[in-house]
Amino acid sequence: MSQAEVPAAVLATDARCAYHANNQAVATCERCGDFVCALCSTPSEGRCYCAACFDLLYQRGSLWMTQRSFTLPDTASFTLAVLSLPGLCFYGLGVILAVVGVVLGVMALKQIAAQPDLPGRKQAIAAIAVGVCSLLLLGIALVGISLLPPITI
Numbered sequence: 001m002s003q004a005e006v007p008a009a010v011l012a013t014d015a016r017c018a019y020h021a022n023n024q025a026v027a028t029c030e031r032c033g034d035f036v037c038a039l040c041s042t043p044s045e046g047r048c049y050c051a052a053c054f055d056l057l058y059q060r061g062s063l064w065m066t067q068r069s070f071t072l073p074d075t076a077s078f079t080l081a082v083l084s085l086p087g088l089c090f091y092g093l094g095v096i097l098a099v100v101g102v103v104l105g106v107m108a109l110k111q112i113a114a115q116p117d118l119p120g121r122k123q124a125i126a127a128i129a130v131g132v133c134s135l136l137l138l139g140i141a142l143v144g145i146s147l148l149p150p151i152t153i
């Protein structure tokens with residue numbers, strides 16, 4: 001943070017960091033309002049938080065970067081799993097889409113297990129279920145075709 005961004009009041013009162021009594025404050029936390037020194041200030045997404053508030057926000061998954069890392073595999077897995085259903089008409093394509101959808105769904109579930117606060121668990125499970133159903137349908141169709149007597153015209 002440059003000197004120009006430091007509030008005048010902070011400099012004038014010679015405020016001290018809430019965590020380090022020996023360090024001069026360079027900013028205030030945007031969440032709790034505590035004075036923070038250069039060591040403690042944790043810039044994130046254009047805002048400045050103290051270390052405690054940053055940890056709290058990170059664990060809640062309310063920071064943009066934690067949501068981003070989650071949303072990507074979750075949404076992709078569901079989309080692929082749904083696409084695998086019409087893809088069954090083209091056997092090779094359906095299998096690939098279903099398998100990738102299930103794998104991405106499992107990845108998303110593992111991510112949710114590590115951070116239980118994250119949303120999207122149902123979507124990830126639905127993606128796996130749809131993908132597995134696609135594979136089952138495909139298996140039944142293949143067995144059915146192989147059991148049918150050859151069609152003679």
Ligand SMILES: [Zn+2]
Nearest residue numbers: 029032050053
């Ligand atoms: Zn704070």
Ligand SMILES: [Zn+2]
Nearest residue numbers: 017020037040
């Ligand atoms: Zn400090």
